[in-house]
Amino acid sequence: MKKIILFLVDSMMPDVVHACIAQKKAPALEFFQQHGEIIPDCVTVYPTMTASVDCSLLTGVYPDEHKVPGLVWFDPQTKCIINYVNGAMPIYKIGLGKCANNVLYDLNERHLSKYVKTIHEELEEQGYISGSINVIAHRGHKQHKMSLPLVLDAIMGFQPAKVSGPTFLSLGTLVQPNLFRPLNWNWSHGPMSSYGINDAFAIDVLLEVIRSGKQPDFTLVYLPDNDHKVHRDPSAAVDHLAEVDKQLVRFLDSFDSWEQAMERNTILLISDHGQTSIGTDKDLNIPLDDLLASFSLYKLGTDFDVENEVVVCNNERMGYIYPLSNELHDKVIAAVSNESRLDIIAWKEDEWAVAQKGGTDEMVRFRKGGRYKDAYGAEWTIEGNAQVLDLQITGNLVAYDSFPDGMARLYGALFSQSAPVIVVNAAPGYELLSEYSPTHLGGGSHGSLHKQDSTIPLIVAGASHPFPRPARLIDVKAFIAQEIKALQAVR
Ligand SMILES: [Zn+2]
Structure with missing residues (x-):
């Protein structure tokens, strides 16, 4: 059966996608456009921050239902500030151990409402196999062993031995699936993208799972690098996205032809939010x-x-x-x-x-x-x-x-x-x-309700039916559930 892959590209913006393709710097995105469409005015979630957005992408509802308010929020009951890792100083102050617990364990097992189902839970209840690569929100019906690097293990205080996820769960070097070939981790990726939460490693894992013959029916792949670069230098956003495109080219090149990639996969790409340039004053x-x-x-x-x-x-x-x-x-x-x-x-x-x-x-x-x-x-x-x-x-x-x-x-x-x-x-x-x-x-910043931060591109290639308009990120879950049924029907 044809598979579905959804790439979540952090801080990808509609005008940047357009410019990148026009300047011939994004052959992969251009190829996907030729096999489908680019919706330039999809609407994301508020606050326009990765954690609240990821949870909405997974559950198809806004934070009033999934209950993850943002990247940083306060729990009045436990009198704790929850920080899913934003900024070096707050993490230092709250304690890296607490933040690591927040993002690696609490987000999925405690904060994300049990009254909503993730796409992984829903698809696997219907007998499909679901997969998640490097997405911080990944709740599912299977338990996965987490192996923390010694340094993180020591400061976290307790080690959550297991985290939940879909059948195929990969979280950098922390949760590693059994693959055809073990992936060698290259430390040259630098400290912040360490533990394998970076574009190159995510694509390595994706290629390996495809090569292993065990590609899930649906796989969500998170590509974070663009966000860090746009924060530092929004004026070079086109070149930053061109770097993401190179990783997508690696994916397409892993097939006999790019056409073969499309015969075997329905491809979606979405962003989590835009960014707004902040001047120097x-x-x-x-x-x-x-x-x-x-x-x-x-x-x-x-x-x-x-x-x-x-x-x-x-x-x-x-x-x-x-x-x-x-x-x-x-x-x-x-x-x-x-x-x-x-x-x-x-x-x-x-x-x-x-x-x-x-x-x-x-x-x-x-x-x-x-x-x-x-x-x-x-x-x-x-x-x-x-x-x-x-x-x-x-x-x-x-x-x-x-x-x-x-x-x-x-x-x-x-x-x-x-x-x-x-x-x-x-x-x-x-x-x-x-x-x-x-x-x-x-540099660049985001989080607001304004259209600058809130309008995102959605690229749909090779799907059997059009995406409903006006498009919203929270409608992606239902679209995938429908698409996977349509693919099964033609099998
Ligand atoms: Zn950001």
């Missing part, structure tokens, strides 16, 4: 800690204290602010609402989501159900100034512009946790500054 960093200086802020790396009033979790261009008692909620909103560099400040009021434009009194509130219908078929009740979310209302129809699928996505972030939380969103060109958080002056 210090003013482009919005100092959250200063805005909240009148509160006792929890300091990373210290013990939790009864005096602590507010916790800040920085997701680059988006932030979760947690007031630790009810009477602080409105005071926190008041403290940030004069900041015009925040284009959205949002919070929950019962089942309502409320959004205010920073530096103004303009507000809109919305809840699920009601007479307004958006392009995705969702129904809403909307009150107040629809301009805050740039909603274009014609009769009962709502269209989005600056904030694609803005209501469902903002709702998804706000209701990802039951705890009171205030969401702050940086306007285009800005990012959030808070203690120890990584910033990117002169």
Whole structure:
């Protein structure tokens, strides 16, 4: 039976794909385009950060249902900041051991809701074989032994002996499947891409599983390198993507011909989010800690204290602010609402989501159900100034512009946790500054609800049916489930 492979390319952007193909720097992407289509305006998940996006790709729902709020968030019950490894300083402060546990174990086994099914769980329940290469979210019905390098083993405190995943699970050098040939790990890949979480190693594993004759019916392959490079130098994004294309060429070249690759596989490529260029001016960093200086802020790396009033979790261009008692909620909103560099400040009021434009009194509130219908078929009740979310209302129809699928996505972030939380969103060109958080002056950043961070390309090649429009990342799961059934029918 023909197989399905989905490549998840971190920070791949639609205009960069277009330019890369036009400049003849992406022969593989161009080949996939010739065998299918490039959808340039697919919408991803909010916050536009890898962890929340990966979980949505796997489960087909936004964070209000899968319950992984972002890359960095706070759990009020355990009084812990969860960080799936973003930035060297916060990791140092929280402790690499804790972060490693968060990303390698807790994300899949504790945080990701048991009330939703991953694509791997669903496909394998239907008798298909599923595979995951280097994706941090990988929950499935099989248990896999994790072997940690000695250094990580020593600092993690406890070693989760096993992690769950689909039948074929590969996580760098940490979880290694039995392959036809053991892969030699090349340490020249450098410390941050160490443990094999990099493009070249992911493709090595993919080629080896194909060669072994045990290619899963569906394989999800994560290619992270582009993200790091675009963060450092967004102006060279085309050349960074050209490097990814070279890895895709390695995949195509492993067949007798590129045509043979298409006869044997349906290929999808998707991104997790875009990036926004941040200039060099210090003013482009919005100092959250200063805005909240009148509160006792929890300091990373210290013990939790009864005096602590507010916790800040920085997701680059988006932030979760947690007031630790009810009477602080409105005071926190008041403290940030004069900041015009925040284009959205949002919070929950019962089942309502409320959004205010920073530096103004303009507000809109919305809840699920009601007479307004958006392009995705969702129904809403909307009150107040629809301009805050740039909603274009014609009769009962709502269209989005600056904030694609803005209501469902903002709702998804706000209701990802039951705890009171205030969401702050940086306007285009800005990012959030808070203690120890990584910033990117002169580079690229993401996390926001804005279309710059939220519009991603989706490439579908060799599929039996067209992808539904308007396209969203959360619709990929159902598309694959449908495609795999269609492929079985023609077998
Ligand atoms: Zn990134």
